[in-house]
Amino acid sequence: MKDGEHMKKLIVILSIFLLVTGCSTKTNEPKEMTFDERMLMLIQECISDYNTSVAADSIIHTLDTPPLPVEIETITQIESLKDLKTREDDHSNAKYIAELDLNPYKMVFHIYGECDSFWACGEASFEVDIDTIYPDNPKLASTKTILDELLAKDRKAFDYLYGIGVELANQESEKYPGYYQVINTAEIENPTSIDQIKNYVEQVFDINFISQFYAEVFESESPIYIEDNGVLYCIQNVPSITDEQVFNTSLIISSKEIENQILVDIVSSYGDIIDPELKRIIITKTENGYRLGGLY
Incomplete structure (x- = not known):
């Protein structure tokens, strides 16, 4: 074979190789999604x-x-x-x-x-679909009764946990600047310990749910409450809490019992306006009665 023909053959082979590998590269590139x-x-x-x-x-x-x-x-x-x-x-x-x-x-x-x-x-x-809602469904009457009792106290209990509605002394603590001695609350007379606050909120909320807030309230660098030698102090400038969800217990959509819980699907209402978005309330059965175990 002449050198010229040999060279042409090499060029053709090289061209085919480059063409094939070029196509292969393009084929393997991920396609951009629409x-x-x-x-x-x-x-x-x-x-x-x-x-x-x-x-x-x-x-x-x-x-x-x-x-x-x-x-x-x-x-x-x-x-x-x-x-x-x-x-x-x-x-x-x-x-x-x-x-x-x-x-x-x-x-x-x-x-x-x-x-x-x-x-x-x-x-x-x-x-x-709000047209399918059956207000005050008699099949859900017992669940409504439990919820009415718990929801009547949940906001006040959560407020106390964050120092809202707590009666404080007029004079600031010298030992703890920014804190004032707790004098009274509407539900706890002369509170002197953090355990009293915990015991009250745990009458409404399941401990496994409410305890997730304890680190911030009692143990952070700037806790809501400080207990010292039988005296309970509370920070004066308590954090703001977002507006509470207005659950309408007449508008329970459905419920289901599993083990020690009652799962409740419910909607909110504002006056005559019903919000169709489902909310979940978990009621926990404890040895001491029913407690709120979660809100979603």
């Missing part, structure tokens, strides 16, 4: 997590995310965004809002960006 493809992926992840109890429990406790309605055990996975109904902008700044029909409920998705995980940029909630 907006709709990413929204579908994120929502499918959310549904999958809700259907996996371990993941769902972790998400609920970490992100304060509402659990599945008690009447629903699993959610059918969607195959396309066409399985959803998009919603108009609700002034939440979400880039994508859609709902999934779970008759008589709706699962609502708010996605605020194009992230890689739903929980990094999304929120899920559940709503009930």
